[in-house]
Amino acid sequence: MKKVHYLFFALAGVSLLFTSCNQSKSSSGALASSAAEKVYVAPGEHDDYYAFISGGFSGQMSVYGLPSGRLFKVIPVFSQDAEKAWGYNEETKPMLNTSHGFVPWDDSHHPDISQTNGEIDGRYVFINGNNTPRIAKIDLSVFETTEIIEIPNSAGNHSSAFVTENTEYVVAGTRFSVPIPQQDISIKEYKGNFKGSLSFISVDPEDGGMDLSFQILMPGFDYDLAHPGRGASHGWMFFSTYNSEESHTLMEVNASQNDKDFIAAVNWKKAEEYIKEGKFTTMPANYAHNVYDEHTHTATSTMKKEVRILDASTLPGLVYLLPTPKSPHGCDVNPTGEYIVGNGKLSSDLTVHSFKKMIDAIENEKFEGEAYGIPILSFEDVLAGTVKQAGLGPLHTEFDGKGNGYTTFFISSEVVKWKVGTWEVVDRQPCYYSVGHLMIPGGNSRKPYGKYAVAMNKITKDRYLPTGPEVTQSAQLYDISGEKMELLLDFPTVGEPHYAAGIPAELIKPNSKKIYNLTENKHKYATTSDANVKVERDGNEVHIYMTMIRSHFNPDNIEGIKVGDKVYFHVTNLEQDYDVPHGVSMIGANTSELLIMPGQTETFVWEPKQVGVWPFYCTDFCSALHQEMQGYVRVSPASSDIDLTWSLGED
Amino acid sequence: MKKNSKVIMFIAVLLPLLLFVFPLWKITLEAPQYPTPLGMYIHINDFSDANPHDIKNINLMNHYVGMKYIPDAIPEFKIFPIGIISTTIIGLLIAFKANYRWYLYWFILMVLLSTAGLYDFYLWEHDYGHDLDPKAIMKFTNPDGSVMGFQPPLFGSKDILNFKAHSYPQLGAFSLGIGMGLSLFAFILGKKEHKKSQA
Numbered sequence: 002m003k004k005v006h007y008l009f010f011a012l013a014g015v016s017l018l019f020t021s022c023n024q025s026k027s028s029s030g031a032l033a034s035s036a037a038e039k040v041y042v043a044p045g046e047h048d049d050y051y052a053f054i055s056g057g058f059s060g061q062m063s064v065y066g067l068p069s070g071r072l073f074k075v076i077p078v079f080s081q082d083a084e085k086a087w088g089y090n091e092e093t094k095p096m097l098n099t100s101h102g103f104v105p106w107d108d109s110h111h112p113d114i115s116q117t118n119g120e121i122d123g124r125y126v127f128i129n130g131n132n133t134p135r136i137a138k139i140d141l142s143v144f145e146t147t148e149i150i151e152i153p154n155s156a157g158n159h160s161s162a163f164v165t166e167n168t169e170y171v172v173a174g175t176r177f178s179v180p181i182p183q184q185d186i187s188i189k190e191y192k193g194n195f196k197g198s199l200s201f202i203s204v205d206p207e208d209g210g211m212d213l214s215f216q217i218l219m220p221g222f223d224y225d226l227a228h229p230g231r232g233a234s235h236g237w238m239f240f241s242t243y244n245s246e247e248s249h250t251l252m253e254v255n256a257s258q259n260d261k262d263f264i265a266a267v268n269w270k271k272a273e274e275y276i277k278e279g280k281f282t283t284m285p286a287n288y289a290h291n292v293y294d295e296h297t298h299t300a301t302s303t304m305k306k307e308v309r310i311l312d313a314s315t316l317p318g319l320v321y322l323l324p325t326p327k328s329p330h331g332c333d334v335n336p337t338g339e340y341i342v343g344n345g346k347l348s349s350d351l352t353v354h355s356f357k358k359m360i361d362a363i364e365n366e367k368f369e370g371e372a373y374g375i376p377i378l379s380f381e382d383v384l385a386g387t388v389k390q391a392g393l394g395p396l397h398t399e400f401d402g403k404g405n406g407y408t409t410f411f412i413s414s415e416v417v418k419w420k421v422g423t424w425e426v427v428d429r430q431p432c433y434y435s436v437g438h439l440m441i442p443g444g445n446s447r448k449p450y451g452k453y454a455v456a457m458n459k460i461t462k463d464r465y466l467p468t469g470p471e472v473t474q475s476a477q478l479y480d481i482s483g484e485k486m487e488l489l490l491d492f493p494t495v496g497e498p499h500y501a502a503g504i505p506a507e508l509i510k511p512n513s514k515k516i517y518n519l520t521e522n523k524h525k526y527a528t529t530s531d532a533n534v535k536v537e538r539d540g541n542e543v544h545i546y547m548t549m550i551r552s553h554f555n556p557d558n559i560e561g562i563k564v565g566d567k568v569y570f571h572v573t574n575l576e577q578d579y580d581v582p583h584g585v586s587m588i589g590a591n592t593s594e595l596l597i598m599p600g601q602t603e604t605f606v607w608e609p610k611q612v613g614v615w616p617f618y619c620t621d622f623c624s625a626l627h628q629e630m631q632g633y634v635r636v637s638p639a640s641s642d643i644d645l646t647w648s649l650g651e652d
Numbered sequence: 653m654k655k656n657s658k659v660i661m662f663i664a665v666l667l668p669l670l671l672f673v674f675p676l677w678k679i680t681l682e683a684p685q686y687p688t689p690l691g692m693y694i695h696i697n698d699f700s701d702a703n704p705h706d707i708k709n710i711n712l713m714n715h716y717v718g719m720k721y722i723p724d725a726i727p728e729f730k731i732f733p734i735g736i737i738s739t740t741i742i743g744l745l746i747a748f749k750a751n752y753r754w755y756l757y758w759f760i761l762m763v764l765l766s767t768a769g770l771y772d773f774y775l776w777e778h779d780y781g782h783d784l785d786p787k788a789i790m791k792f793t794n795p796d797g798s799v800m801g802f803q804p805p806l807f808g809s810k811d812i813l814n815f816k817a818h819s820y821p822q823l824g825a826f827s828l829g830i831g832m833g834l835s836l837f838a839f840i841l842g843k844k845e846h847k848k849s850q851a
Binding site for chain 1: 688704705708709712716789790
């Protein structure tokens, strides 16, 4: 008996030896395996967070899961997407309409999730189109773009699409100042003649409808980014500026001369008062407002003809300028709303302004100058502190809700964690490579969820298998739950990941629609039952009212179409089951396929040019009989007098 | 003296009326592609979806093997409610007026009618599972070469191709069953009370 005991102790001792040995020997290995565990989401299980990452020059917005970094969906926003017929089918073409006509592309930058009481609420994501200034709204019950509003008097819609604490407004500040209104003048006349505009688009609390409420006319700086005040600073919006030099050429040099540019603090509550008092001018304008209706499954585009303008130069108390070193990019407000961080991108320090001090300075009228009638506060009066020598080229700061700020440094390619209040650097971790923005779910709200941070990089070089000169874009996931940050994961992104917004999955998942109800389908050409299937001719326009259900089209044989006809396929998916979309495509159609969700109607146009019998088929593998889901259209010469006939299952 | 048996008989007779509120039976179809199973409730006067559009989706599945669509209405939906109301009226008359022996007769009547109902249900299921469209998209045969049927089980669980079918009584059926059981209990109790009053 005793022997056994000795053996037991001996074994225990040996095993202890092994474990301690293991720990000391391969700490990186142990860490790596725990990183893998931290991002592993087992098959069939769900991620904890949604991440909405902008697609940059792809013009779209991608949906990822965190911590896995898995891509779920690329939501088409500003660019045509043949996969989903976005901008190709008759229903969504109006969504890409602008005052310049149909614009099939844009540069999407900054997604921001709607907020209630300063907390992200998961109803909508707003995102800006930078090139042809627009703001889009994505409805998170369907993960589709349902509204796009063009911004007049703007160029380079960059400081956008950030929302206020209760989603009262989503803002859009112009990056490139331009003549407002536009006119034919020499570029050399920039100074004093070019203006910036800060637009406030109201969001209807009930249906989310957007409306350009007013624009604030500003000096001709470049307005870069913006963030809302919250808590005590609710009612204010802060915009970072550069090019306070008002230069118009060789900007990389000429716009980098001033030691300090500004953060413009905009009192939008004051703006509302001025609007109420009628202190605005109404300026003629021309901008598109495009709305997609979930029940008609159809978008309409309306041209709006005027906009209300508030001139910051003549309306006291509307805007104040906070001197901020050196060409600040991100302009970030901490969860309490007290601190406004200026990320001076050509600086090695991080400037933090105090909202309280700003209000004190304003009340005591301690101004050190003015720009075009807008008071400039003194740097020292509003400064809360400086994070000294934190890194090179600070771009953007997010917060974890535990009293820490996390700032990306583009030039030194790192994320730096620092303490709000003491301004001391706590930790730094490298990024691979040249990080732009970062995202902590809820990191731009009163309530951040400080578990993960996503860094979005501008360069990937050798991080992935090479794919020729153009390599993937990439983001990196850090665990920020501990004192030190830990790099967990690299994951590729679609297009350039400029900026992102994240949210706990629970705030969205239960509201995600599974199907569209056929009974609620109000599409003008919907065919909600097989009894209503028909083909109608109106001159050389032919309208096919078609249905689709596993696994056939109705009708699937059509005769009497002629060369020169304009044939509209209005196709309704009669399915009412989760995840049973059908597609449809026609040989030779000069457009994309349709991908139609259960209960939805979509339309494509086919202009047959050749006599013959031409097939169409289902493009989304829908069932065991998917390969049989096909049909024929007979096309006769323009001069023929064959009657229109259509059928299904007739011999 | 108030008789407990009479009170229990009243409850017994009224319980089957819950069939107008709760479903009689439920058939559930499970398959890997249906993380939320398809399901259908059978009421005495209606079929209904367990989840929205389930019957439509069951029909869509079943058309591949040539099964008929589940009808919107069947004659039973008229007969069953009349049957339940009639037996309730008879039961109430018995509970009011008749002596305990009649409790047993009511119980036997209910057993006979329920059995007939179940048999009718079985016939419908059999027809539904076997009377297949000769132009069915997919035709399956049993190992012995006969045409495979797709009859759901009357009671219990059964594998049908890629589906696992479950068929179980619901609250309505339990109300009916408990009501019948109580009527038998009322009879036994009534018999005891009768003996006591004789003694």
